[in-house]
Amino acid sequence: MRTKELRVYLEGKPIGTLREDKNGKHSFLYDQGTKGQLSLSMPRQLEPWTGKPVEAYIDGVLPDDRTMRQRIGRLYDVSTNNPFALLASIGLDCAGGVQFVSSENLNLLEKAEMLQPISEKEIGIRLTDLAKDAPTTWQGPNEHWSLNGAQGKIALRQKNNQWFEALGAAVTTHILKPGVSQLHEQAFDEYICMKTLEKLDVSVSESTFQSFSGTPAIISTRWDRRQRVDADGQTHITRIHQEDLCQAMSYMTRQKYQSDGGPSANSIIDFLHANAFAETDILQFAIGLMLNFLIGGTDAHAKNYAILEPVGEAPRFAPFYDIASIFAYDARGDRKGERKMAMSIGGEYHYERIGLRHWLRLCQDTKLDAELVAALLKHYAEILPDAFADAAKAALADAAGLDIAPESRTTPNGSSAGERQELVNRIGAGIKRQCDAVLGW
């Protein structure tokens, strides 16, 4: 019989039950006497939550791509179109502190963590398959983790400098992405952007760039995990709850872009105000908008911003993640008119056309402090080109030392040091152009 109920755990403790009725509709009911909430869209209440908040939340836990969902469905012999069935299969380690546990899997929570060592060579094989869009799933047969997003990725555990597959309900600590296969050196682009942001004194996820037996990948340390050392000296990794802005605001993944009916910058800021976020959190989101604008981060949709919601603590804006520059592929602006930001600023989507008046309109509409926003834009426009130059220099040195196999390169010519330098030059030129424009306002 198909599972109709999943127990839901938050940060390791039961919090409620997710149910599916005979029409395929889902509901979520909090257990009384428990702590924490699944989503800002589902505050604690005695009645079950149904409809949009539940559907958007569970949809948002799974990979975006239909094909990927189909492959996972085939692997576990469950219906692809049913997020509930997919979560029953891969919902044991998700973004944030949530776990979806079927009655058959309840025993996995009691067991000691099952960690299976995986060699760099084996990781390389998995990453190469993802980079080449081979018909594979992101998860191996006994891994039950789930992450959203369009790009191929693997979540692994790192312990004492050794990589492990997290089997059963084990916790993953890192996310590895080989980059978008159609965009040359996209993982390297993301890596330089993340390292640039690290230099700006903003909260951003930590990343490294590594080659796994010839296949390069960006490795992101999960900020929704923390380490706890017990009195007996044993180290444990625990989960911290998070959700992305589509989940928090009840938008399905297919609506992650504003132009597809998803959240806009204005509606996000209104949402943060309505949920009593601190001004510093709202400013952090605004800084995210500014940095994405200056760095050419055109893919900064509502699933690329998140909220950390540790049980027992006030929610706060999560570190920035998944930022890459379109300037790597379009530095000369020769596709003007086609390149849009994922969210419009003051009603304008095109990064070349966004001017001070658009930022001021955003401030006017959202009660952001216009003087502060104008000053911050100038401040970041002043420091970003140098931060990028420093980050790029270090990143090029990192990449130069890596063994990158010709067959894992994503264009016929491969990626020589010279080509990587050209990519850096293109991004640098795009950032300089954006920053100079802002300094001229």
Ligand SMILES: Nc1ncnc2c1ncn2[C@@H]1O[C@H](COP(=O)(O)OP(=O)(O)OP(=O)(O)O)[C@@H](O)[C@H]1O
């Ligand atoms: N460092 C991190 N710590 C915790 N969670 C993370 C981290 N990086 C990514 N995530 C989570 O994993 C999800 C997928 O990661 P990411 O956005 O990098 O994937 P993607 O496939 O590149 O996304 P997109 O579809 O936007 O291209 C994020 O939406 C977020 O929920």
Ligand SMILES: [Mg+2]
């Ligand atoms: Mg993303």
